[in-house]
Amino acid sequence: MEIKAIDLDRVRSILNKHQDEKWGLIPVLQEIQEAFGYIPPEMILPVAEALHVFPSQVQGVVTFYAGFSLDPKGKNVVKVCRGTACHVRGGRSILRFVKRELSLDEGETSPDYQFSLETVACLGACFLAPTMMVNKTYYGRLSPPKVSSILNQYGKNEKE
Numbered sequence: 001m002e003i004k005a006i007d008l009d010r011v012r013s014i015l016n017k018h019q020d021e022k023w024g025l026i027p028v029l030q031e032i033q034e035a036f037g038y039i040p041p042e043m044i045l046p047v048a049e050a051l052h053v054f055p056s057q058v059q060g061v062v063t064f065y066a067g068f069s070l071d072p073k074g075k076n077v078v079k080v081c082r083g084t085a086c087h088v089r090g091g092r093s094i095l096r097f098v099k100r101e102l103s104l105d106e107g108e109t110s111p112d113y114q115f116s117l118e119t120v121a122c123l124g125a126c127f128l129a130p131t132m133m134v135n136k137t138y139y140g141r142l143s144p145p146k147v148s149s150i151l152n153q154y155g156k157n158e159k160e
Contacts, residue, residue, distance in 0.1 A: 083122035
């Protein structure tokens with residue numbers, strides 16, 4: 001997978017939909033991230049101009065919220081929970097296993113952009129601890145074989 005080229009027509013469409021709406025900053029950024037998988041840094045100025053805000057305000061929102069990224073993410077974003085319930089039920093060993101399976105450390109993306117690995121303070125599914133999320137799907141009551149099976153569903157072993 002390669003990083004998506006910036007489709008300027010798509011960006012213009014997103015910006016035109018929210019033209020002059022200062023309150024539209026977060027929805028605009030969400031749409032751009034959904035379209036490209038991240039917020040391309042060169043979009044900061046056009047977003048600021050379209051919404052009549054300072055570029056520093058756009059940059060501040062992008063860097064403040066963990067849901068936004070200025071770096072390309074993998075096709076599959078794996079989020080492993082570090083919350084208390086997950087920790088008590090073996091979350092740390094699940095994280096070690098995921099790191100080994102993907103050959104990634106926290107915050108890294110594979111060279112082929114297939115996977116990104118992140119940790120989060122809590123996924124809010126404590127009753128399923130230990131948990132992880134791949135893209136928008138939650139997985140719970142994890143064990144190493146279950147994690148392996150889940151990652152294989154997302155193409156982990158396609159190139160091996």
